[in-house]
Amino acid sequence: MYRRPYxxxxxxxxxxxxxxxxxxxxxxxxNVPINVADNKTYYEVYVYALGFSKEDIKVxxxxxxxxxxxxxxxxxxxxxxxxxxxxxxxxxxRVLQLNGKVDAENIRARQENGVLIVTLPKSPDAQPPxxxxxxx
Numbered sequence: 001m002y003r004r005p006y007x008x009x010x011x012x013x014x015x016x017x018x019x020x021x022x023x024x025x026x027x028x029x030x031n032v033p034i035n036v037a038d039n040k041t042y043y044e045v046y047v048y049a050l051g052f053s054k055e056d057i058k059v060x061x062x063x064x065x066x067x068x069x070x071x072x073x074x075x076x077x078x079x080x081x082x083x084x085x086x087x088x089x090x091x092x093x094r095v096l097q098l099n100g101k102v103d104a105e106n107i108r109a110r111q112e113n114g115v116l117i118v119t120l121p122k123s124p125d126a127q128p129p130x131x132x133x134x135x136x
Contacts, residue, residue, distance in 0.1 A: 031088070031092055031093070031094065032047060032048050032049045032050075032070075032087065032088065032092045032094065033048045034046060034047050034048065034094055034096075035048075036096075040127070040128070041121065041122055041127060042119055042120060042121045042122055043102065043119075043120040043122065044117060044118070044119055044120070045066070045068075045096065045117070045118040045120065046115055046116075046117055047068050047094060047115065047116040047117075047118065048114075048115055049068075049070050049092060049114070049115075049116055050087060050114045050115075051072070051087070051089070051114070052070040052072055052092075052114075053072070053111075054111045054116070056070050056071060056072040057069070057070040057111075057116055058070070059107070059109050059116075059118055061098070061102075061104045061107065064097065064098045064099065064100060064104075065095055065096065065097055065098065066095070066096040066097075066098055066102075066107075066118070066120070067093065067094075067095055068093070068094045068095075068096075068116065068118065069091070069092065069093045069094075070088075070091060070092045070093075071090065071091040072090065072091070074089060074090045098120070100123065100125070100126075101122060101123055101125070101126035102120045102121065102122065102123060102126070103120075103121040103122065103123050106121045107119065107120055107121070
């Protein structure tokens with residue numbers, strides 16, 4: 001189900017992203033962290049969009065891609081002088097390829113404690129077949 005849409009290897013794993021030799025990890029600008037859980041009949045995507053209300057977040061499926069975007073209003077006079085910034089303050093976007101393994105018509109989303117949880121039901125082709133064992 002999940003495959004990063006970036007070319008050139010896994011994002012955040014190689015030297016270009018600080019994954020080796022003790023360098024710090026650098027998250028792409030305007031991104032929030034996610035976790036993807038693989039259950040028997042569905043996937044769950046946990047989007048850690050802290051500070052964004054459910055009214056600020058949109059979830060859409062276009063061309064077998066899941067788009068999770070968030071935008072919230074920020075006062076124009078608010079110009080923080082960050083020493084380190086790991087979370088976006090105004091907007092974010094995450095895109096996941098579904099690879100034809102998700103029943104897009106039955107996707108559901110809910111927000112709990114600042115975490116958006118998107119439930120992606122697996123299509124019948126993506127579910128493992130049941131193996132019946134004959135008792136002799």
